[in-house]
Amino acid sequence: MQEKINKVIQNLKIITIMKATGKTDKEVADYLGLKVKDFLEVIASDSYLTEVWEKAQDKLVSDIEQKFLENTLLQLEEGDNTDAKWILERTSKKYQKKDQLDVSVTSIDDIIRGQGK
Secondary structure, rough: OOOHHHHHHHHHHHHHHHHOOOOOOOHHHHOOOOOOHHHHHHHHHHHHHHHHHHHHHHHHHHHHHHHHHHHHHHHOOOOOOOHHHHHHHHHHHHOOOOOOOOOOOHHHHHHHHOOOO
């Protein structure tokens, strides 16, 4: 196991870049000459490695979100507001769909107590 950990640590910068640019866990593991299961076990075995790996994933997600928003703004300029409406409905209470239900649960005890009044 120590040999696998050393392999990951020695290549940490490269594999972080690979993850941040969209390479899959399998592609990274193949680059290191490890099985995916072993590679993920090494990442999970150390809190620092886990944090670095998750931050690389966050960077990738952030880049994708940025590109999505850029495309949405381009669509808006062309008159298509479908994606913009979808984003607003999920990120702003002001634009959330009005047909959401407010479900409250009443216990049987509350119902019985209410009948006595």
